[in-house]
Amino acid sequence: xxxxxxxxxxxxxVKNQVAEETAELKKQGITPGLAVIIVGNDPASRVYVNxxxxxxxxxxxxxxxxxxxEETTQEELLELVEKLNNDNNVNGILCQLPLPKHIEENAIIxxxxxxxxxxxxxxxxxxxxxIGEYAFLxxxxxxxxxxxxxxxxxxxxxxxxxxxxxxxxxxxxxxxxLHRSGTVTICHSKTQNLQEICRNADILVAAVGRANFVTEDxxxxxxxxxxxxxxxLENGKLCGDVDFENVEKKASYITPVPGGVGPMTxxxxxxNTLTAAKMHNKLI
Numbered sequence: 197x198x199x200x201x202x203x204x205x206x207x208x209x210v211k212n213q214v215a216e217e218t219a220e221l222k223k224q225g226i227t228p229g230l231a232v233i234i235v236g237n238d239p240a241s242r243v244y245v246n247x248x249x250x251x252x253x254x255x256x257x258x259x260x261x262x263x264x265x266e267e268t269t270q271e272e273l274l275e276l277v278e279k280l281n282n283d284n285n286v287n288g289i290l291c292q293l294p295l296p297k298h299i300e301e302n303a304i305i306x307x308x309x310x311x312x313x314x315x316x317x318x319x320x321x322x323x324x325x326x327i328g329e330y331a332f333l334x335x336x337x338x339x340x341x342x343x344x345x346x347x348x349x350x351x352x353x354x355x356x357x358x359x360x361x362x363x364x365x366x367x368x369x370x371x372x373x374l375h376r377s378g379t380v381t382i383c384h385s386k387t388q389n390l391q392e393i394c395r396n397a398d399i400l401v402a403a404v405g406r407a408n409f410v411t412e413d414x415x416x417x418x419x420x421x422x423x424x425x426x427x428x429l430e431n432g433k434l435c436g437d438v439d440f441e442n443v444e445k446k447a448s449y450i451t452p453v454p455g456g457v458g459p460m461t462x463x464x465x466x467x468n469t470l471t472a473a474k475m476h477n478k479l480i
Contacts, residue, residue, distance in 0.1 A: 197444065197445060198421075198444050198445075198446070198447040198448055198449055198450045199347075199448065199449050199450075200449075200450065200451075200452055201343050201346060201347060201422075201449050201450065201451045201456065202452075202455065202456075203339070203343060203451060203452075203455055203456040203457055203458060203459040203460045204455055204459050205346075206342055206343055206346045206459075206460060206463075207339070207459035207460050207462070207463035208463075210342065210460075210463040210464065210466070210467060211251065211254060211255055211463050211466055213467075214255045214463075214466045214467055214470050215254065215255040215256055217470055218255055218256040218257065218470060219256060221470075221473065221474075221477075221479075222256065224477075226473060226477050227256070227257065227258050227473075228256075228257045228258070228287050228288075228469050228470055228472070228473035229257060229258040229259070229260060229285045229286045229287050229288070229469075229473075230248070230252055230257055230258070230259050230260070230286070230287065230288045230289075230290065230314065230465075230469045231259075231260040231261075231262065231280045231283075231286045231288070231289050231290070232245050232248055232249070232259065232260070232261050232262070232290045232291075232292065233262045233264065233273070233276065233277075233280075233289070233290070233291045233292065234261070234262070234263050234264070234292045235264045235265075235266065235268050235273065235291075235292075235295055235296055235299065236264075236265070236266035236295075236296050237266065238294070241292045241293075241294075244292060245261065245263075245292055247462055248290070248462060248465060249261060251462045251463070251465070251466055252466070252469075255466050255470075257466070257469060258285065260280075260285075260286060262276060264276075266296055267296075268296075268299075269298075269299075270298070270299045270300060270303060270304075273291075273295075273299060273304060274303070274304065274307050277289065277291070277304060277307045277308055278307065280312070281307075281308070281309045281312060284476075286312065287312065287314075287469055287472040287473040287476050288312055288313075288314035288465075288468065288469040288472045288473075289308045289309070289312045289313070289314070290314055290315055290465070291304050291305070291308070305317045305318060306318065306319065311331075311472065311475055311476070312472060313332065314332060314335075314465060314468040314469050314472055315332075315334065315335065315465075315468075316330070316332040316333055316334045316335075316368075316468065317334070317363070317364070322363070322368075325368055325371055325372075326371060328375050331471055331472075331475060332468045332471060332472070333368070333372065333464070333468070334364060334365070334368045335460075335461045335462070335464040335465045335468065336364065336365050336369075336403075336424060336457060336460070336461045336464075337365060337368045337369040337372050338372070338460075338464040338467075338468075339457055339460025339461050339463065339464045340369060340372075340401060340422050340424065340457060340460070341372050341373075341376075342460060342463075342464070343422060343451060343456070343457065343460060344399065344420060344422065347420060347448075347449045349398075349399070349420050349448075349449070351373060351376040351377065351378045351399065352376060352377035352378070353377060353378075353379070354378050354379065354398040354399055355378075355379050355381075355396050355397050355398045355399070356370075356373040356378035356379065356380045356381070356397065356398065356399040356400075356401070357380075357381045357382075357383060357393055357394055357396070357397035357399070357400050357401070358370045358373070358380065358381070358382050358383065358401045358403065359383045359384075359390075359394070359400070359401070359402045359403060359404045359409075359410070359437070360382075360383075360384065360401075360402070360403035360404045360405070360424070361382050361384045362403065365403040365424055366382060366384075366403050367382070369401055369403065369424075370382050373399070373401075378399065381393055381397075390414070391413060391414050394410070394414040394415065394416075395413075395414060395415065395416050396416065397415075397416060397419055398416070398418075398419055398420065399419065399420045399422070400414075400415060400416075400419050400420070400421050400422070401422045401424060402421070402422070402423050402424060402425055402436070402437035402438050403424035403425065403437065404425065404437050405425055405427065405437065406425070406427065406437055407425070407427040407429060407435050407436075407437070408435060408436075408437070408438070408439040409425070409437045409438070409439075410423075410437055410438040410439060410443060411439050411442065411443070412439065412442040412443055412445070412446060415443050415446045415447060416446070417446050418446075418447070418448045419446070419447050419448065420447065420448060420449045420450075421438055421443055421447040421449070421450045421451070422450075422451050422456070422457065423436035423437055423438040423440070423450070423451050423452075423453050423456055423457065424436075424437065424457050425437030425438070425453065426453060426454070426458065434453060434454050435453055436451075436452075436453030436456070438450070438453075440452065440453065
């Protein structure tokens with residue numbers, strides 16, 4: 197039987213650390229500020245935005261929400277981004293994805309100043325991650341690394357498999373494991389012998405977006421299994437990409453869904469915003 201990796205516990209440690217450092221910054225008259233933009237009425241996006249606002253309050257940040265109607269034009273959104281780029285009270289800018297179809301996501305991501313890009317999606321920050329000289333990390337992969345570290349398992353020399361090649365999770369996840377000297381394989385929809393590759397993984401990260409995709413016969417005995425997926429079943433229940441009930445019997449450590457990777461993503465966003473505030477005030 198595996199040990200549960202509690203994202204709630206690990207994220208609380210990260211947020212407590214951020215709150216302590218924020219309290220020290222406030223003594224110098226500095227309060228980190230995060231601006232969150234949401235366009236349209238996507239219910240999942242609204243939940244995420246509310247969670248981010250709540251986390252800002254918990255760690256002592258100022259939060260600024262810009263809720264725009266669905267019909268907002270790309271030009272109007274770019275104008276808002278430019279205004280926030282030039283606002284000294286705003287250290288981090290986050291535009292909640294997905295955006296309505298008439299707005300080009302890359303145009304918005306590229307318009308956010310790299311030093312305020314606390315999602316770490318801007319090409320400049322992506323390049324910095326590639327060479328290992330980053331200020332910010334994408335929040336979900338960074339959270340996964342914290343969860344792995346919480347187990348005490350050494351990444352160096354381990355066989356690490358990432359299922360999924362998205363720009364937001366899969367690719368940066370692979371780079372972070374590689375920076376820690378893991379031997380990394382990225383799997384995707386065209387991968388041959390997927391089961392065999394996964395069965396060799398000491399550390400398996402599932403980020404494919406398909407409910408219960410990773411089954412017991414794909415997991416090596418004693419593997420560390422991190423489930424990034426968040427899927428809703430027909431009965432309304434949330435589940436991950438991993439068949440938790442059966443995989444739990446084989447893994448040494450496993451994350452639950454919910455309560456695993458999810459809380460970490462928001463905690464790492466707070467950490468990135470704190471870093472941005474320090475950078476803007478020339479403290480690092």
